[in-house]
Amino acid sequence: MDWSDSPEQAKFRQEVRGFIQQKLPEPYRPKAGEATGEGEGFAGGWQADRKSEDPKRRATAQEWATALADKGWIAPAWPKEYGGAGLSTIEQFIYNQEMAEAAAPSVGGMGVSMLGPTLIVHGSPEQKKEHLSRILSGEVAWAQGYSEPGAGSDLASLQTRAVRDGDEYVINGQKIWTSGAHFADWLFALVRTDPQAPKHRGISFMIMDIKSPGLTVRPLINMGWEHGFNETFFEDVRVPAKNIVGEENRGWYVGMTLLDFERSGIAGAVSYRRGMGEMKEFLSGKGKSYRRQDWNTTRLELADRAIETEVLFNFAFRIVTIQNRGQVPNYEASVNKTFGSELHQRLSRTQSKAWGLYANVWDRTSKYAPMQAAHIHDYVGSVPHSIFSGSNEIQRNVIATRGLGLPRG
Amino acid sequence: MDLGLNEQQELLKNSAREFLENECPETHVREMEEDEKGYSPVLWQKMAEQGWHGLLVPEQYGGAGFDFVDQMVLVEELGRALVPGPYMSSVFGGAVPILEAGSEAQKQEFLPKIAAGEVIFSLALTEPSARFDEAGIQAQATVSGNDVTINGTKLFVPDAHVADYLIVAARSSKGVTLAIVPTKQAGVKSTVLQTIARDKQCEVVLNNAKGTLLGAEGAGWAALAPVIQKYTVAECAYLVGLAQMDFEIAVDYAKERVQFGRPIGSFQAIQHKCADMVTDVDGSRFIMYKAAWSIASGQPAGETSIAVNMAKAWCSEATRRVVAHGQQIHGGIGFTKDYKIQLFYRRQKRAELAFGDADFHRELVAQQLGL
Numbered sequence: 198m199d200w201s202d203s204p205e206q207a208k209f210r211q212e213v214r215g216f217i218q219q220k221l222p223e224p225y226r227p228k229a230g231e232a233t234g235e236g237e238g239f240a241g242g243w244q245a246d247r248k249s250e251d252p253k254r255r256a257t258a259q260e261w262a263t264a265l266a267d268k269g270w271i272a273p274a275w276p277k278e279y280g281g282a283g284l285s286t287i288e289q290f291i292y293n294q295e296m297a298e299a300a301a302p303s304v305g306g307m308g309v310s311m312l313g314p315t316l317i318v319h320g321s322p323e324q325k326k327e328h329l330s331r332i333l334s335g336e337v338a339w340a341q342g343y344s345e346p347g348a349g350s351d352l353a354s355l356q357t358r359a360v361r362d363g364d365e366y367v368i369n370g371q372k373i374w375t376s377g378a379h380f381a382d383w384l385f386a387l388v389r390t391d392p393q394a395p396k397h398r399g400i401s402f403m404i405m406d407i408k409s410p411g412l413t414v415r416p417l418i419n420m421g422w423e424h425g426f427n428e429t430f431f432e433d434v435r436v437p438a439k440n441i442v443g444e445e446n447r448g449w450y451v452g453m454t455l456l457d458f459e460r461s462g463i464a465g466a467v468s469y470r471r472g473m474g475e476m477k478e479f480l481s482g483k484g485k486s487y488r489r490q491d492w493n494t495t496r497l498e499l500a501d502r503a504i505e506t507e508v509l510f511n512f513a514f515r516i517v518t519i520q521n522r523g524q525v526p527n528y529e530a531s532v533n534k535t536f537g538s539e540l541h542q543r544l545s546r547t548q549s550k551a552w553g554l555y556a557n558v559w560d561r562t563s564k565y566a567p568m569q570a571a572h573i574h575d576y577v578g579s580v581p582h583s584i585f586s587g588s589n590e591i592q593r594n595v596i597a598t599r600g601l602g603l604p605r606g
Numbered sequence: 607m608d609l610g611l612n613e614q615q616e617l618l619k620n621s622a623r624e625f626l627e628n629e630c631p632e633t634h635v636r637e638m639e640e641d642e643k644g645y646s647p648v649l650w651q652k653m654a655e656q657g658w659h660g661l662l663v664p665e666q667y668g669g670a671g672f673d674f675v676d677q678m679v680l681v682e683e684l685g686r687a688l689v690p691g692p693y694m695s696s697v698f699g700g701a702v703p704i705l706e707a708g709s710e711a712q713k714q715e716f717l718p719k720i721a722a723g724e725v726i727f728s729l730a731l732t733e734p735s736a737r738f739d740e741a742g743i744q745a746q747a748t749v750s751g752n753d754v755t756i757n758g759t760k761l762f763v764p765d766a767h768v769a770d771y772l773i774v775a776a777r778s779s780k781g782v783t784l785a786i787v788p789t790k791q792a793g794v795k796s797t798v799l800q801t802i803a804r805d806k807q808c809e810v811v812l813n814n815a816k817g818t819l820l821g822a823e824g825a826g827w828a829a830l831a832p833v834i835q836k837y838t839v840a841e842c843a844y845l846v847g848l849a850q851m852d853f854e855i856a857v858d859y860a861k862e863r864v865q866f867g868r869p870i871g872s873f874q875a876i877q878h879k880c881a882d883m884v885t886d887v888d889g890s891r892f893i894m895y896k897a898a899w900s901i902a903s904g905q906p907a908g909e910t911s912i913a914v915n916m917a918k919a920w921c922s923e924a925t926r927r928v929v930a931h932g933q934q935i936h937g938g939i940g941f942t943k944d945y946k947i948q949l950f951y952r953r954q955k956r957a958e959l960a961f962g963d964a965d966f967h968r969e970l971v972a973q974q975l976g977l
């Protein structure tokens with residue numbers, strides 16, 4: 198066993214660090230005494246910046262995208278032949294870790310992480326040609342239309358209907374919780390093409406311009422009073438038949454493609470550790486007066502969170518170890534997701550507790566908001582982390598049945 | 607021994623629930639989140655007509671003369687309906703301190719008006735130090751006869767922006783001193799903070815603010831002890847009602863929401879959450895009423911004190927677990943602003959923090975246990 202970098206890995210790590218040091222635009226750099234926040238949220242970050250009304254934010258997003266594109270690092274995991282960096286799993290891991298250490302926003306969103314890889318495996322040559330390069334240049338952002346009001350955990354029961362009509366499909370129905378659709382240019386969706394078939398076998402994977410006639414994106418405001426996700430309605434939306442990815446009625450398997458990419462979730466672990474470091478800096482420096490009377494209790498609880506973060510790091514290292522040995526993680530990825538999201542929630546609780554009454558303050562700009570109220574925002578913002586990407590109940594079911602071989606209830 | 611409600615309490619509970627279902631629906635709670643005042647004077651007056659503002663106030667001062675346990679039955683219902691506005695401030699931060707420390711003349715002057723809902727009071731206790739102990743009181747008081755002049759900043763003062771009077775704890779050469787301070791004067795400036803609960807907590811800057819003594823100079827902290835106890839238990843009662851409702855909404859949802867061809871409430875993972883919720887809610891209710899009963903029936907000071915600290919320590923954490931489960935059971939819809947469950951999640955935090963969270967009260971429990 199070895200927790201340290203090999204000489205090549207250390208060299209690559211230096212390369213990533215040097216790049217960030219040189220190229221990360223000033224506005225994206227962490228400021229002393231401020232919180233960078235745990236992760237970028239599900240619809241903020243680069244995607245929001247590139248469509249911002251503020252020209253400075255747009256310029257920053259563009260500057261960072263260009264720097265990454267020039268280096269070939271927008272899609273570090275994609276094979277070189279598709280314009281990716283073709284990094285090995287362990288290099289991807291180091292890349293993700295270092296970007297997270299620097300709190301650098303990732304570029305390309307779901308286009309890079311989900312749609313691109315799916316097209317690489319299942320896309321037609323035309324689809325690859327048309328879409329991959331536009332993801333790599335940061336020109337096009339994607340949103341994911343899977344969930345429906347009646348199909349959440351039971352995704353395969355989805356009802357949005359696509360009917361073939363000549364060279365087109367006509368789509369009717371509704372998606373919900375479509376994160377970032379208001380920033381997106383294109384949508385990838387699962388739709389029902391054969392209502393007679395068993396539910397997993399009548400679904401197709403389709404891509405479409407989000408501006409297609411009949412397609413409406415309506416904002417949903419979340420409990421943090423922010424616009425992150427949307428409802429997406431389809432009324433006779435016509436999609437060219439060539440926009441189906443993979444075979445008709447095989448969309449479930451296309452959508453579930455197990456991507457051969459680094460899946461450790463290291464960014465979360467890094468951001469929790471960074472967040473605790475920032476808090477420590479603040480509380481031992483200019484925020485000293487915020488220490489509560491019974492600070493020692495909070496102090497021990499923070500130590501608990503630090504220990505749990507260490508556990509999460511090791512879970513992440515385990516995944517990379519498995520992948521690096523050419524094997525495919527099984528229940529282990531579900532362990533990371535479950536443990537990581539619940540740690541996130543506990544951490545936001547512990548951190549906001551440290552402020553005592555000041556945890557009431559929601560206004561980030563208030564002079565009474567310690568660290569810009571980051572932690573109480575996170576106390577709200579971490580709520581859905583145990584729900585999206587497969588709820589923790591579903592993940593635990595997966596661990597128990599697929600992972601441990603227990604019979605289904 | 608009997609842990610059930612008596613007939614009068616049942617009546618109070620049922621009529622309060624019915625009244626609030628009609629007068630304080632979810633839409634009203636939402637409106638008040640964005641309202642500058644944060645409460646509806648119309649509802650305020652109707653609540654006063656129900657006799658609620660003076661429930662604890664003896665009849666000779668225009669109240670109903672109910673006891674503290676009865677009062678908690680009502681507060682539980684207010685928590686259930688998330689009633690916005692200065693009720694807690696005016697009753698526990700106004701009527702109660704005046705009952706505890708006021709002169710006969712002050713009782714005559716203020717209690718009937720509080721009971722009638724004609725004036726609003728609030729307690730200006732905490733400061734930027736955010737401490738709940740005596741050392742936290744640093745605002746300066748200068749006393750001359752009955753008159754008090756106060757300088758300093760009070761922070762997290764609920765509803766100060768709509769209060770007619772603040773009861774301010776400040777420090778004179780003789781120690782912590784309480785004063786009744788009218789808000790409509792140049793020396794009092796209240797600024798509303800935006801909070802997670804979208805309630806109205808304020809920064810109050812006192813600049814040569816003029817007030818009158820409440821109790822003797824230097825006797826303020828001793829006078830506050832029973833006030834803080836009652837207010838703390840009231841926050842627990844509010845949490846009990848809030849958590850009870852959150853739990854009921856979640857169980858209803860678990861029965862209705864179908865995934866995989868069956869209600870999600872048929873999955874054991876969800877059932878166990880519901881079972882934990884009812885355990886936490888019931889546990890909160892009884893430990894809260896135990897503290898309320900200790901106060902109402904005048905149990906020995908030591909027993910009452912630890913009962914109050916235990917109640918707030920438990921209720922703060924248990925109700926936090928409840929609202930977290932409430933969110934998880936709802937999946938995506940729970941994260942929307944439009945759906946009701948999040949109102950409870952955000953408000954739980956306010957009451958959890960009020961008068962000290964679980965850590966604060968656990969420490970006091972440990973001290974009293976001699977640990």
Ligand SMILES: Cc1cc2nc3c(=O)[nH]c(=O)nc-3n(C[C@H](O)[C@H](O)[C@H](O)COP(=O)(O)OP(=O)(O)OC[C@H]3O[C@@H](n4cnc5c(N)ncnc54)[C@H](O)[C@@H]3O)c2cc1C
Nearest residue numbers: 341343344349350374376581585588590870873934937938
């Ligand atoms: C912030 C946010 C962003 C999202 N972004 C997107 C997006 O971009 N695109 C997209 O398509 N979707 C997105 N989603 C949707 C997300 O994937 C779903 O919310 C999730 O799959 C859960 O579905 P549901 O909300 O319908 O909850 P439900 O499936 O109704 O679940 C409700 C509760 O029941 C439990 N439950 C359900 N089935 C079982 C079972 N078999 N055993 C035990 N417990 C069970 C769940 O764990 C949960 O606690 C997002 C959701 C959120 C909250």
Ligand SMILES: Cc1cc2nc3c(=O)[nH]c(=O)nc-3n(C[C@H](O)[C@H](O)[C@H](O)COP(=O)(O)OP(=O)(O)OC[C@H]3O[C@@H](n4cnc5c(N)ncnc54)[C@H](O)[C@@H]3O)c2cc1C
Nearest residue numbers: 597603604605606871872873874875876877878879881882
């Ligand atoms: C110290 C001790 C004293 C006892 N004294 C007595 C006594 O005086 N008289 C007497 O009659 N019995 C007694 N028992 C027996 C006791 O009642 C049983 O152990 C108990 O009912 C569980 O049955 P089991 O041991 O067969 O475990 P099982 O029923 O096989 O349970 C094994 C595990 O599966 C879980 N499980 C089972 N069914 C479900 C389900 N539907 N959903 C979820 N989880 C489930 C259980 O919770 C447990 O974790 C005693 C047991 C102990 C340990």
